Amino acid sequence: MKYQSTRGHEMPQSFSEILLGGLAPDGGLYLPAQYPQVTADELEAWRKLPYADLAYEILRKFCDDIPAEDLRALTRKTYTAEVYCNARAGDNTADITPLRTLGEEGGTKLQLLGLSNGPTLAFKDMAMQLLGNLFEYALARAGQELNILGATSGDTGSAAEYAMRGKRGIRVFMLSPHRKMSAFQTAQMFSLQDPNIFNLAIDGVFDDAQDIVKAVSNDHAFKARQKIGTVNSINWARVVAQVVYYFKGWLLATDGPGQKVSFCVPSGNFGNVCAGHIARMMGLPIDKLVVATNENDVLDEFFRTGAYRVRKSAETYHTSSPSMDISKASNFERFVFDLLGQDAGKLAALFRDVEEQGGFDLAGTPEFDRIRQFGFVSGRSTHQDRLATIRDLSSRYGVTIDTHTADGIKVAREHLSAGVPMVVLETALPAKFADTIREALGQEPERPAKFEGIESLPQRFEVMPADAAQVKAYIARHTGL
Numbered sequence: 032m033k034y035q036s037t038r039g040h041e042m043p044q045s046f047s048e049i050l051l052g053g054l055a056p057d058g059g060l061y062l063p064a065q066y067p068q069v070t071a072d073e074l075e076a077w078r079k080l081p082y083a084d085l086a087y088e089i090l091r092k093f094c095d096d097i098p099a100e101d102l103r104a105l106t107r108k109t110y111t112a113e114v115y116c117n118a119r120a121g122d123n124t125a126d127i128t129p130l131r132t133l134g135e136e137g138g139t140k141l142q143l144l145g146l147s148n149g150p151t152l153a154f155k156d157m158a159m160q161l162l163g164n165l166f167e168y169a170l171a172r173a174g175q176e177l178n179i180l181g182a183t184s185g186d187t188g189s190a191a192e193y194a195m196r197g198k199r200g201i202r203v204f205m206l207s208p209h210r211k212m213s214a215f216q217t218a219q220m221f222s223l224q225d226p227n228i229f230n231l232a233i234d235g236v237f238d239d240a241q242d243i244v245k246a247v248s249n250d251h252a253f254k255a256r257q258k259i260g261t262v263n264s265i266n267w268a269r270v271v272a273q274v275v276y277y278f279k280g281w282l283l284a285t286d287g288p289g290q291k292v293s294f295c296v297p298s299g300n301f302g303n304v305c306a307g308h309i310a311r312m313m314g315l316p317i318d319k320l321v322v323a324t325n326e327n328d329v330l331d332e333f334f335r336t337g338a339y340r341v342r343k344s345a346e347t348y349h350t351s352s353p354s355m356d357i358s359k360a361s362n363f364e365r366f367v368f369d370l371l372g373q374d375a376g377k378l379a380a381l382f383r384d385v386e387e388q389g390g391f392d393l394a395g396t397p398e399f400d401r402i403r404q405f406g407f408v409s410g411r412s413t414h415q416d417r418l419a420t421i422r423d424l425s426s427r428y429g430v431t432i433d434t435h436t437a438d439g440i441k442v443a444r445e446h447l448s449a450g451v452p453m454v455v456l457e458t459a460l461p462a463k464f465a466d467t468i469r470e471a472l473g474q475e476p477e478r479p480a481k482f483e484g485i486e487s488l489p490q491r492f493e494v495m496p497a498d499a500a501q502v503k504a505y506i507a508r509h510t511g512l
């Protein structure tokens with residue numbers, strides 16, 4: 032299996048070669064030269080597999096340069112009921128991503144796929160935990176070390192820290208805006224005592240932290256000497272790890288070959304739903320892929336009209352589903368590459384238009400028709416919709432959902448087809464977004480037992496001014512490189 036860049040850079044790479052990297056040298060994103068195929072017989076044979084072994088079967092189709100027994104050991108170490116233990120009472124934790132039927136609506140089943148039962152209560156754990164084990168394995172094999180630098184306003188940073196804590200050969204330097212995260216999120220990150228995790232609380236807002244990461248990454252000599260890397264959502268291994276739960280969700284929602292299932296995905300950077308698209312390209316019988324956005328509706332606008340119009344950061348709203356507050360979708364390029372029939376020249380031209388004119392428009396082109404062939408539809412949701420949906424699910428089904436999942440449910444209900452199960456991906460648990468739950472329901476969301484009293488644990492972090500030079504000095508001091 033060789034990987035190509037969406038922008039045509041002629042240098043096929045192996046899975047291990049792209050594992051630790053980000054963008055391709057030409058600025059494109061990596062994709063496999065062909066999507067591996069899964070037959071109906073193979074799918075049926077996978078019904079009885081535990082999640083870890085299903086993950087192995089799918090990953091090995093994308094990765095032929097890690098020995099089979101090593102890859103299997105890595106997936107078995109990653110996907111255990113001990114790690115993914117925060118499911119609601121009544122859900123089967125052994126499934127890792129339990130499927131819960133909420134009820135019958137529109138002549139079909141409305142279902143919730145629980146992806147948020149891992150250590151940080153958001154779906155990012157599903158891929159990040161595997162990445163931690165893959166990175167540790169690959170670094171040991173190559174005799175290398177890696178210092179991960181990132182900026183976070185919550186979900187990604189904590190998922191990365193919980194995936195990398197205690198891993199040999201890896202340190203994490205995570206910048207966050209001082210006193211701007213919720214008490215719960217702060218406690219989640221800062222209570223980690225592992226010596227390879229460094230929390231830097233920056234005096235400033237998220238953009239200041241992000242700017243420092245950019246400044247450090249643009250100092251190429253420093254970056255090389257300090258072995259700086261990232262774990263952002265364009266990482267191919269993260270996308271492929273997410274493909275697995277579409278298969279698991281389909282297997283849990285069906286009982287025989289060829290049955291169609293629709294998935295609705297609360298979307299931001301388009302990483303999660305891109306994995307659904309790849310599952311469909313591999314032959315999984317998916318009917319619709321429903322893209323749900325919040326008020327930051329750049330993706331909804333594209334799927335409705337064909338116009339991709341990235342927003343300026345000043346036009347990005349701060350919403351009550353904050354992990355979907357994006358101005359442009361960093362994984363979107365992978366999907367557009369397929370829309371264009373994998374024409375790297377055309378793709379490079381379109382994304383030049385994004386740089387120079389802030390977007391492109393596919394309305395009226397054959398490529399736009401392909402969006403429907405690929406099963407994509409979309410919708411948007413607002414703060415009032417979230418509140419109403421959280422209240423409705425609580426009273427109708429006795430289930431409390433988080434704000435992002437509420438965006439998913441709201442939009443899923445606009446695209447139900449009789450007889451086709453609608454599986455909404457649960458991308459976080461409500462405990463993470465207690466303020467909005469309180470606003471909607473007038474009560475605290477339930478907290479998984481492990482998180483009781485987390486705010487009173489001792490915290491380990493360093494407050495720093497928004498100054499790249501001081502952050503660099505801190506990194507150098509702690510790596511000794």
Ligand SMILES: *Cc1c(COP(=O)(O)O)cnc(C)c1O
Nearest residue numbers: 298299300301302303354458459
């Ligand atoms: C990251 C995140 C999303 C958005 O996922 P993308 O892969 O960026 O589209 C949605 N919900 C939650 C809770 C998240 O953490």
